[in-house]
Structure formats: C-alpha cells, structure tokens
Amino acid sequence: MKIHAIDAPMGPLIMLIAAVFLIVSAITDHQWLYWLAALLVLICLGMYLNASLNGKYQIIDETIRNLHLKPTAQVLDLGCGQGAALIRIAQHLEVPGRVIGIDLWKKSDQSNNSLKRAQANLQAAELANLAEVQTADMINLPFDDHQFDCVFASLSIHNVKPAINRARAIQEAARVLKADGTLAIIDIEHVDEYQKVLENLGFHNVMVKKCGVGGWWGGPWLSTKVLLAKRF
Numbered sequence: 001m002k003i004h005a006i007d008a009p010m011g012p013l014i015m016l017i018a019a020v021f022l023i024v025s026a027i028t029d030h031q032w033l034y035w036l037a038a039l040l041v042l043i044c045l046g047m048y049l050n051a052s053l054n055g056k057y058q059i060i061d062e063t064i065r066n067l068h069l070k071p072t073a074q075v076l077d078l079g080c081g082q083g084a085a086l087i088r089i090a091q092h093l094e095v096p097g098r099v100i101g102i103d104l105w106k107k108s109d110q111s112n113n114s115l116k117r118a119q120a121n122l123q124a125a126e127l128a129n130l131a132e133v134q135t136a137d138m139i140n141l142p143f144d145d146h147q148f149d150c151v152f153a154s155l156s157i158h159n160v161k162p163a164i165n166r167a168r169a170i171q172e173a174a175r176v177l178k179a180d181g182t183l184a185i186i187d188i189e190h191v192d193e194y195q196k197v198l199e200n201l202g203f204h205n206v207m208v209k210k211c212g213v214g215g216w217w218g219g220p221w222l223s224t225k226v227l228l229a230k231r232f
Helices: 010-029 032-067 084-090 115-124 163-176 191-200
Strands: 074-078 098-103 131-135 148-154 177-187 205-210 225-230
Touching (some): 010 032, 032 148, 032 177, 032 225, 074 084, 074 163, 084 115, 098 115, 148 163, 163 177, 163 191, 177 191, 191 225
Parallel strands (some): 074 098, 098 131
Antiparallel strands (some): 177 225, 205 225
16 A cells, blocks of 8 residues: 655655746746756656655565564554555554554655544554554654564654754664664665664664665665664
C-alpha cells in the first residue's frame, strides 16, 4: 500500500514556480539559457517526485527486509506520518507483535499529514490489530527503557531542529531500544551526525549505506542514506 502524499510539499512547489518563471522568461526574452535552466529545474522536480512517490517505498521495503524482524517483534516508528513504513512493518508481524507510530503531524513535513489520516490508512490496510499511532515527540518519548526490539525512522529525524534536539532524538531512540535491538534510520541529511551520536552511546556496529537514483530528492546533493545500528 502506497501513501499518496508529497514529502515537504513546499520543495516541489518552489521548483515548479521556478520552472514556470524560467519558461516565461525564455519566451519573453528569447534566451535559450532560460530554456536550459527550466529543463534542469523540471528534471530536479521529476527526481523529487519520483523519490517521494516511488523511490522511498522501495528503500523502506529493502530496509525492512534487511532487518529480519521476528513476527512477534515490538517496533517503534519515529515520525510515522501517514504510515508509509508503519504499514509495511506491520505486514511482517503477527500478534503479539506490534508497531507503534508516533508523530507531531506537521503538514509542512508531509501533505495532508494528520493522526486521523494515519488511523484511516491502518484501517484500510486491515492492520489495526498489529499497529497503532499516537501523538508524541521523538525528543521525549513516552515509553519505557528497553521496550522495543527495533526503532525505525524514515525521513523524519532531519526535520528536528536544532542539532542538539536531533541528538536528543537519537538518545531517546537508544533509550527505548532493547540491548540486542536494532536502530534503522532512513534520511537525507545529518546521517554522519547520527552515527557520531550513536558511537558515543556505545553502538559499535553502525553501518551506513547510500541509496541509488531512486533516493535522489532533486539530485545527488540530497540523496537518501540508510543507517543500521546495533550496540553489539
């Protein structure tokens, strides 16, 4: 099941406006450089939309497969949005396995983002017995220490600002993770920053993988990376 929502919708909107402006300028000023610039912007827009509507799902699916989750695993999804990863994780579980998704539901992070929309998507996927969503802040998680077998975050932690709060989010993820659990982060920024925080927390097995063109949010300068971390 795909969630048809655009991530950070202001980004592609700005690119579209820029392309229209350049095309108008090319027509009125008869400058071929404007046509070239418009084409480049439209290519970047296409890559962004592909990453948001297609590529991220492929990356999420591959990452989840690599986790080899037990059917009874307890999983936390940080910044779950409308459920792109949450639903896919739940499909790998069986009762009493469960995944909890938390978010602050900011529409600037994802179009039409809301608690009700996430709940409706879970109902439509017939996974409400394996997954739930709630409002919570990832820098102050309302969960016990060592509660989860896996903590998952897809394209969410980079939205936390400033850096000290991102570090706090990583620390909270580590706190609620079981000693033998796995932390999986998919993100486009600050991945090296996350790695350093985790290593300082005693995670000695941290791996970072770059994703392909399907994870380019407008170009290689904003590309998706996957971080997998274990303490041991």
